[in-house]
Amino acid sequence: MAxxxxxxxxxxxxxxxxxxxxxKRKTACDLSLLSDYLRVEMELRPINEIAPEELNQYLAGFFxxxxxxxxxxxxxxxxxxxxxxxxxFLRSKDYEECLITSIKFKRTRDALAAKKKNLKxxxxxNKPNAARGLNDKEVERFFTTGALSFDNPKNLQQLVWWNNxxxxxxxxxxxxxxxxxxxxxxxxxSNGKNYLEHNERxxxxxxxxxxxxLRQSVPQMWSTSGNPEDTRDPVSAYKIFAExxxxxxxxxxxxxxxxxxxxxxxxxxxxKQPLGVNSIKSMMKNICDxxxxxxxxxVVLIHSHMxxxxxxxxxxxxxxxxxxx
Numbered sequence: 001m002a003x004x005x006x007x008x009x010x011x012x013x014x015x016x017x018x019x020x021x022x023x024k025r026k027t028a029c030d031l032s033l034l035s036d037y038l039r040v041e042m043e044l045r046p047i048n049e050i051a052p053e054e055l056n057q058y059l060a061g062f063f064x065x066x067x068x069x070x071x072x073x074x075x076x077x078x079x080x081x082x083x084x085x086x087x088x089f090l091r092s093k094d095y096e097e098c099l100i101t102s103i104k105f106k107r108t109r110d111a112l113a114a115k116k117k118n119l120k121x122x123x124x125x126n127k128p129n130a131a132r133g134l135n136d137k138e139v140e141r142f143f144t145t146g147a148l149s150f151d152n153p154k155n156l157q158q159l160v161w162w163n164n165x166x167x168x169x170x171x172x173x174x175x176x177x178x179x180x181x182x183x184x185x186x187x188x189x190s191n192g193k194n195y196l197e198h199n200e201r202x203x204x205x206x207x208x209x210x211x212x213x214l215r216q217s218v219p220q221m222w223s224t225s226g227n228p229e230d231t232r233d234p235v236s237a238y239k240i241f242a243e244x245x246x247x248x249x250x251x252x253x254x255x256x257x258x259x260x261x262x263x264x265x266x267x268x269x270x271x272k273q274p275l276g277v278n279s280i281k282s283m284m285k286n287i288c289d290x291x292x293x294x295x296x297x298x299v300v301l302i303h304s305h306m307x308x309x310x311x312x313x314x315x316x317x318x319x320x321x322x323x324x325x
Contacts, residue, residue, distance in 0.1 A: 021174075023088075030085035037062045047086065048093035052104040059086070059099070060111035076116040076125045083112060138293055147290035149231050150240055153260045153269035154286075160241045161257070161283050163234040167221040168198045173281045182252025186238065189222075194235045196221040244269040 034047065038058060047055060063079055087099040099105045119125060142148045148159040164170045164179070183199045198219040223235035230236055242250060246268060249258050255274035261267060 026081070027085040027088055030082045031089060033066070033082070034059075034062060034086065037066065048090055048095050052097045052102070056105050056107050059083075059105070059108040063108065063112045063115050073119055073122065073124060075127075076119050077127075079112060079115060079119075083108075138291070141291045141293065142287055143231060145291045147287045150229075150237070153244065155290075156237065156241055156244065156269075157257060157260070157275070158283060158287050159231065159237045161280075162287070163221060163237060164198075167196075167234060168200075168219045173277060176257060176280050176283075177277055179256040180252060181250055181254040181256050184238070184256065186235070186242075193226065194223045196235060196238055246270060246272045248272055 031047075038044070038047075041058060041061070043050070043058065047058075050058070063083075066074065066079070068074060083099060090099065097104050099108060116125070142162070146155060148162055149155045150159070161176065164176065164184075170176060170179070185197045185199070187195055187197050189195055198221070200219060221234045221238075223233055224230070225233045225236075227233060228236050228239065245258055249255070249270070249272055257275035257280060259271040259273045259275050259279075261269055261271050
């Protein structure tokens with residue numbers, strides 16, 4: 001109805017639209033695996049149509065016997081996440097019992113617990129693919145090799161991406177993909193120094209479901225030198241990035257990361273279109289490749305590097321506070 005205060009929205013579709021895409025893919029993949037097992041057991045009903053007593057027996061057998069395609073065992077955390085996927089699906093179907101708490105699924109939980117103990121005895125569960133933090137030498141190499149620099153549109157945008165991760169704590173692809181130009185604002189402090197302020201949107205850990213789960217302070221990125229030629233000054237990088245972008249892409253609702261103009265010769269560095277999602281996903285890999293850092297390229301954590309920097313500072317200020325200084 002025109003002029004109505006209430007939008008014409010389908011509630012179920014709206015709820016589904018806010019679900020995490022990766023979670024939906026994970027749930028669908030885990031359900032497909034369980035369906036394969038049930039077919040072997042000559043069970044063709046969807047799991048939400050199977051009585052708890054029967055489903056309990058099926059799930060217990062599944063967790064004890066399931067293997068990867070190559071025949072190797074899953075990690076314990078992978079099996080636990082599968083249980084979460086099945087509970088999530090059943091909850092969406094208003095299933096009568098909860099896999100996590102119901103006494104009717106005790107055998108399932110006991111089987112999973114026994115399997116996890118067995119896997120631990122085999123040396124599993126040590127997180128062999130866990131991400132490691134960057135060390136200072138690697139970070140220094142990013143700059144000395146020019147992987148993070150003002151030299152060209154690719155390296156400049158990589159530098160801005162790096163700064164957003166490092167100072168604003170942004171992670172993954174989605175947070176960067178959802179970032180708009182107006183979400184980062186150039187401000188001036190009382191001391192005359194420039195800084196950037198981030199109006200945070202939905203993140204992996206702050207989805208908006210809990211309105212009290214907010215940062216204690218607005219994320220800020222301060223100028224470190226004020227030198228417009230200093231690649232390590234994040235505000236200088238932002239200003240150059242703003243100058244090189246098409247003017248029409250500096251509107252508040254414009255995408256923050258923009259496509260690179262690949263045409264030869266002089267001209268605009270960037271196009272009037274957003275940077276592709278795959279280009280954002282591969283940003284860290286490209287930086288490592290340019291810096292010739294080959295070890296664990298895909299699992300490098302910027303957050304771990306910042307933890308090593310910030311923890312000593314936090315401890316210092318805590319000690320000063322306890323001493324009454």
